[in-house]
Amino acid sequence: MHTLNIFVGRIAFAVAFAALPLAVQGQTNSKPSPALAIRNSDQGSMRGGHRTAGISAADKKFVRTAAQGGMAEVELGKLATQKASSEEVKKFGQRMVDDHSKAGDQLKDIASSKGVPVPDKLSAKDQMTKDRLSKLSGEQFDKAYMKDMVQDHIQDVADFKRESTSGTDPDVKDFASKTLPTLKDHLRQAKEIAPANRTASNKMGPK
Numbered sequence: 001m002h003t004l005n006i007f008v009g010r011i012a013f014a015v016a017f018a019a020l021p022l023a024v025q026g027q028t029n030s031k032p033s034p035a036l037a038i039r040n041s042d043q044g045s046m047r048g049g050h051r052t053a054g055i056s057a058a059d060k061k062f063v064r065t066a067a068q069g070g071m072a073e074v075e076l077g078k079l080a081t082q083k084a085s086s087e088e089v090k091k092f093g094q095r096m097v098d099d100h101s102k103a104g105d106q107l108k109d110i111a112s113s114k115g116v117p118v119p120d121k122l123s124a125k126d127q128m129t130k131d132r133l134s135k136l137s138g139e140q141f142d143k144a145y146m147k148d149m150v151q152d153h154i155q156d157v158a159d160f161k162r163e164s165t166s167g168t169d170p171d172v173k174d175f176a177s178k179t180l181p182t183l184k185d186h187l188r189q190a191k192e193i194a195p196a197n198r199t200a201s202n203k204m205g206p207k
Helices: 002-030 034-044 057-083 087-114 124-134 138-166 170-204
Strands: none
Touching: 057 087, 057 124, 057 138, 057 170, 087 138, 087 170, 124 138, 138 170
């Protein structure tokens, strides 16, 4: 009898020992370790190599405004290549198309990674400007277009300079910093061309 009790006890111990790994596994599945939870959380907060949360309202506004303005520069630049009478103005218009298209593509990638929607058509104000310039031709177009370009780029430089110093999202801030020198050069060139057109017009005298 004593031998039988020992045999039964050993069987019970073996069954309990075999069930132990299953119990441990069940606990592991139901309650992940803190380290694993943190790692999973970090992976969920990343997309395309960028943090997807925490972008400020000011940064979002800058992204949308910059995208809107860049789109207008491209559309008006295309118009200048078609309607300008001055070769210098045409070349400037083509530069607007090239530079702002490139910057716009970069900004769209950043906006997408942040989950920030950007405009896909001209604003009402920009559409009015395009319609107004479309009705002009020759030197009238050149003067009006370059005047708008000076004004637009004064605002662009101010906006991008502010974002490059005060922005909180590192990707958006970096975009503003890298694009700012190009915008400053646009403004410099626009100011040089605009007086040239006024001078040429004045030399012709009253009609």
